Amino acid sequence: QSALTQPASVSGSPGQSITVSCTGTSSDVGSYNLVSWYQQHPGKAPKLVISETDKRPSGVSTRFSGSKSGNTASLTISGLQAEDEADYYCCSYAGTITFGIFGGGTRLTVL
Amino acid sequence: QLQLQESGPGLVKPSETLSLTCTVSGGSISGSSDCWGWVRQPPGKGLEWIGSVYTSGATHYTPSLKSRVTISVDTSKSQFALKLSSVTAADTAVYYCARHLWTYKWYFDLWGRGTLVTVSS
Numbered sequence: 001q002s003a004l005t006q007p008a009s010v011s012g013s014p015g016q017s018i019t020v021s022c023t024g025t026s027s028d029v030g031s032y033n034l035v036s037w038y039q040q041h042p043g044k045a046p047k048l049v050i051s052e053t054d055k056r057p058s059g060v061s062t063r064f065s066g067s068k069s070g071n072t073a074s075l076t077i078s079g080l081q082a083e084d085e086a087d088y089y090c091c092s093y094a095g096t097i098t099f100g101i102f103g104g105g106t107r108l109t110v111l
Numbered sequence: 112q113l114q115l116q117e118s119g120p121g122l123v124k125p126s127e128t129l130s131l132t133c134t135v136s137g138g139s140i141s142g143s144s145d146c147w148g149w150v151r152q153p154p155g156k157g158l159e160w161i162g163s164v165y166t167s168g169a170t171h172y173t174p175s176l177k178s179r180v181t182i183s184v185d186t187s188k189s190q191f192a193l194k195l196s197s198v199t200a201a202d203t204a205v206y207y208c209a210r211h212l213w214t215y216k217w218y219f220d221l222w223g224r225g226t227l228v229t230v231s232s
Contacts, residue, residue, distance in 0.1 A: 003157065032217075034216065034217045034218075036217070036218035036219070038158070038219075044224075045207055045222040045223065045224055045225050046150075046158065046207070046219070046222055047222070048218060048219060048220050051212075051216065051218040051220070052216060052218070057220065089157060089158050091158070091160075091217075091218065091219075092217075093217040097174065098173070098174060099160070099171055099173065099217075100160050100173075100217055101160070102157055102158040102159060102160065103157070104157045105157040105158070
């Protein structure tokens with residue numbers, strides 16, 4: 001099964017909002033509210049920022065939010081800060097054969 | 112608090128078996144989750160789930176690696192392990208172990224720092 005589709009890069013200025021999309025199929029994103037999002041700074045391990053499509057783990061800034069429409073999930077970061085500059089990966093449950101797949105990743109640049 | 116640490120050789124020869132161990136400290140491997148997983152990231156590329164193991168010993172693997180992967184758990188040592196056989200240069204990656212919330216969830220909420228494994232003669 002192919003990786004979920006994410007834009008290679010997005011950018012925004014401090015204080016602005018950006019949205020990263022994650023497009024799958026009716027076999028993964030479209031069928032389950034089990035999309036998670038991870039933030040990864042260079043040379044560091046990924047960090048969970050959104051679970052189960054729209055749940056924000058304890059300790060994650062309220063500026064991060066998740067949503068889904070059809071086969072596309074989205075991560076929105078509001079009030080962009082310099083520290084948000086990182087790579088972001090989505091991941092979705094995909095049933096009892098594939099189980100789970102990641103997106104290709106999106107590099108966020110804060111201008 | 113709970114921490115995960117990967118360990119194992121950083122260099123493996125082609126056709127040999129890659130072996131890594133993840134040690135869970137600061138808490139019980141059985142008490143904090145029923146599932147633990149491995150995720151890898153080739154240099155400059157994205158994340159790929161390899162497989163996961165329940166503390167019961169049951170396993171699930173990604174289909175593309177299933178024929179070469181074995182994941183096991185030793186609850187007495189608070190460790191779980193990854194073996195990947197017949198490796199090639201394409202298996203060169205940073206390998207992460209992670210706590211895997213599976214049932215009705217499917218996400219990784221706690222990660223090790225990762226260990227780079229290079230496949231080269």
